[in-house]
Amino acid sequence: MSTTPPPPPPPAAPQPGGEQPLSQSDERLWAALGQLSGILVSFIGPLLIMLIFGPRSAFVKKESTEALNFQITVAIAYIIGFVLTFVVIGIFIVLAVWVVSLIFMIMAALKNKDGLDYRYPVCIRFIK
Template identity: 40%
Template sequence: MTDSNLPPQDPNAAPQPTPAAPLSHEQDVQWGSFAHLGGILGILPSLIIWLVFKDRGSFTNTEGKEALNFQITLVLATVALWVLTTIITVVTFGFGYVFSFLTYLPWVIGVIFSIIAFMTAKDGNHYRYPFALRLIK
């Protein structure tokens, strides 16, 4: 039986990439926990890990989304604090500059919670941050 309905194959065409292999349980837990730990460096490590491995492991997908949502929350909090500090500084003719250290508070909180999340996730347990905007479902 011939496949006359199929279009002819171009012999010079590039081969189609094969889909990535699913992660083993150990790899899935490892990358899921690294998504949390990457939060120490900011939003990019969590984003990259989630984008690369989200389709290859369910644990990494879940934990990567959770870490990314938390990092997005921290970025928004940092921007809000920066704007608030700037407004207070302008209104009080420079006195509000004393509160500029508050803009570092989200980063400190992020480091603490990222380490706690990593320690929980590395054992294969899901971690849910106590406060995070769940923007990525």
């Protein structure tokens, strides 16, 4: 007397409400917010946007990665500036980095809001 196991159940249907691709307007919005979030929260904003919305949009992933790389570069420049404050020139370096980074972040957000790519002219690309 042989007992055969019952057949396996059929695969479950995909659940509705899974990760959907972002609409074009949402892509633009999140890419621009990824650029501007660096003003308030440094590299944490672009990193969160890259991790949350990057899998749903290649554009958001690319632009938030660019913003993250820029924020890391800015952090390094701030560290160098703070170290050089003992020689007084560091104060000017910190101010220059702040002004230039603010201008570049606003320019990047405006380009992203229009759906265009933006590459920072002064950026070390740590993350590809």
